[in-house]
Amino acid sequence: xxxxSLPLKGIRVIDYSHFLAGPYMGRCLAALGAEVIKVERPTxxxxxxxxxxxxxxxxxxxxxxxxxxQGLCVNLKDPRGLEMMHKLTDTADVFLENYRPGALDRLxxxxxxxxxxxxxxxxxSVSAYGHTGPDSHRAGFGLIAEAxxxxxxxxxxxxxxxxxxxxALGDMYxxxxxVAAVCAALLGRVSSGLGQHIDMALYDCLVAMHEYAVQCYxxxxxxxxPVQTGHDLPQSTLYxxxxxxxxYIVIAAQVDDAWKRLAALVGGPAFAADxxxxxxxxxxxxxxxxxxxxxxxxxxxxxxxxxxQLDAIEVPxxxxxxxxxxxxxxxxxxxxxxIEQEHPVLGKVKLxxxxxxxxxxxxxxxxxxxxxxxxxxxxxxxLGYSASEIDRMVADGVLYAESAVK
Numbered sequence: 001x002x003x004x005s006l007p008l009k010g011i012r013v014i015d016y017s018h019f020l021a022g023p024y025m026g027r028c029l030a031a032l033g034a035e036v037i038k039v040e041r042p043t044x045x046x047x048x049x050x051x052x053x054x055x056x057x058x059x060x061x062x063x064x065x066x067x068x069x070q071g072l073c074v075n076l077k078d079p080r081g082l083e084m085m086h087k088l089t090d091t092a093d094v095f096l097e098n099y100r101p102g103a104l105d106r107l108x109x110x111x112x113x114x115x116x117x118x119x120x121x122x123x124x125s126v127s128a129y130g131h132t133g134p135d136s137h138r139a140g141f142g143l144i145a146e147a148x149x150x151x152x153x154x155x156x157x158x159x160x161x162x163x164x165x166x167x168a169l170g171d172m173y174x175x176x177x178x179v180a181a182v183c184a185a186l187l188g189r190v191s192s193g194l195g196q197h198i199d200m201a202l203y204d205c206l207v208a209m210h211e212y213a214v215q216c217y218x219x220x221x222x223x224x225x226p227v228q229t230g231h232d233l234p235q236s237t238l239y240x241x242x243x244x245x246x247x248y249i250v251i252a253a254q255v256d257d258a259w260k261r262l263a264a265l266v267g268g269p270a271f272a273a274d275x276x277x278x279x280x281x282x283x284x285x286x287x288x289x290x291x292x293x294x295x296x297x298x299x300x301x302x303x304x305x306x307x308x309q310l311d312a313i314e315v316p317x318x319x320x321x322x323x324x325x326x327x328x329x330x331x332x333x334x335x336x337x338x339i340e341q342e343h344p345v346l347g348k349v350k351l352x353x354x355x356x357x358x359x360x361x362x363x364x365x366x367x368x369x370x371x372x373x374x375x376x377x378x379x380x381x382x383l384g385y386s387a388s389e390i391d392r393m394v395a396d397g398v399l400y401a402e403s404a405v406k
Contacts, residue, residue: 004360006033011186013094014039015069016109018046020142020168021126021202022098023065024175029094029182030068031354031363037088037379038069038370042400045073045372055346063369064351067341071370072379073400081398082108087383089114089121093195094182098126101136111197122185122195124178130201142170142202149206150213157230170202177205237283237290238262241320242298248320249298249306259283261313266297341368345404373401 011034015026023038023046030036040046051061072088075081086108089095095114097104104110111123125131128140146152146169152162181198189195207214212235213226232240236254253262256278264272271293276282283290298306303319310317319325326332339353349368356363376399380390393399 003362004358006031006361006363007358008033008183008186011035011093012091013037013096014089014092015066015096016104017096017098017126019048019051019098020065020171021175021178021200022096023048023062024172025096025124025126025178025182026069027065027067027365028176028179028354028356031356031365032179032183033361033363034094036069037375038066038071039085039088040071040073040372042073042075042373042397045402049372058343058345060349060351063343063349066369067351068365068367069370070375070379071373072376073373074376075398075400076107076109078396078398080393080396084380084383084385084393084398085109086114086117088379090118091383092118092121093186095121095123096126096178096182097124100139101125101127101131115195115197118195120189120193120195122182122189122198124182124185124198124200126174126178126200126202128202130204131199135203140202142168145170145202145206148203150210151206154213154226154228156228158228160228162228170206173209174200174202174205232287232291234287235284237280237287238294240291242295244298244301244303244306247303249303250318250320251294251298251310252316254280254283256280258315262294262310262315265309265313265315267293336364339364339366341366343368344371371402371405373399374405376401376405 008029011029013026013029013034013036015022015036016039017023017026026036026038038046044050046062046066048062048065049059051059053060074084076085089109095109097109102110105112111125114123115121127136128144129135129138143164146165147162149170151169152165155165156162178198178200181200185196185198216224216226231242232238233254238259239252239254241248241250251262253259259277260272263274263277271277276286277290301309307317307319321329327338332338335357337353337355338350340348340350343349353364376394377390380393380399381387385393390399394401
């Protein structure tokens with residue numbers, strides 16, 4: 001089969017973002033074929049570079065979210081640096097940023113300024129609350145959005161403080177929504193000839209993520225508010241986490257046919273024949289009779305034994321895996337969800353892949369994240385700067401590169 005070009009080949013993206021939501025968007029766009037230029041400020045660069053895990057001064061956190069990009073480190077407070085940034089954005093199709101609303105306007109890099117220079121520019125902003133509304137001026141991180149969105153209030157055990165989610169749900173979910181919005185705006189530009197401003201908010205994205213809680217509340221006239229339920233879902237019996245002798249498993253037998261097969265396995269023919277449990281509403285109403293039977297069955301067996309018996313009757317189940325088990329999982333490996341890259345300082349590094357699988361092209365990124373300022377000279381030269389002009393900007397600190405850059 002002849003491979004096709006990557007979908008976003010020929011699209012230039014300026015990634016002036018930091019930490020996670022913006023950089024993740026840039027990484028996704030790079031995987032889809034865009035030329036992504038990561039712009040950082042001297043001398044610390046993206047704040048993600050200071051986030052663990054570290055090896056030889058390099059942040060794995062930064063490497064994961066910034067692979068496939070070129071690196072430019074420029075002092076935008078120097079007029080020459082701002083001029084270079086303007087020349088760069090004049091050549092761009094997309095501009096990504098995740099600063100507090102108004103911050104880049106003051107710097108001369110807001111949408112109004114850049115779109116005046118480049119009307120075709122698709123400008124994507126990510127912030128905690130968005131660029132409108134009473135909270136738009138407030139700073140925030142994913143944790144804030146997770147708490148405000150109602151998601152935290154539904155996880156954990158009743159009566160206990162909600163746990164941290166331990167994955168950056170708000171940032172990652174907003175980032176991938178940003179990718180979809182950018183691609184849609186680029187498609188729309190084909191007919192309109194114009195770019196536009198995309199205003200993404202972490203809080204908005206997590207409110208939109210509720211597949212159950214919002215309609216549960218509104219359709220009940222405000223009487224039903226989903227709360228913490230611990231290890232199972234009272235509205236989806238049987239669906240939850242159970243303790244085996246050597247670990248934990250999840251079982252999803254909330255569908256009638258799966259429930260009947262599970263009931264016969266864990267409770268025998270009489271339990272399976274109990275008509276009270278043959279409908280979703282009946283199981284939910286009688287869940288306190290159901291749960292002890294399933295818990296007892298699981299608690300007397302190993303994880304492997306439970307999964308083997310559940311697989312045999314086609315009841316969806318899985319072990320609660322640690323990250324070491326995930327990275328050794330044959331399914332993960334078969335899907336190419338781990339990639340190796342050759343880093344100029346660290347040598348071989350192994351990082352998670354993106355979940356894009358196209359029939360006509362390979363979106364695996366082989367180029368590692370840039371060292372700070374790694375591509376200063378080539379990017380400047382591409383904008384028309386002479387070697388002597390570049391040397392002067394380097395000498396004056398307008399362009400900065402970390403010591404590892406040769």
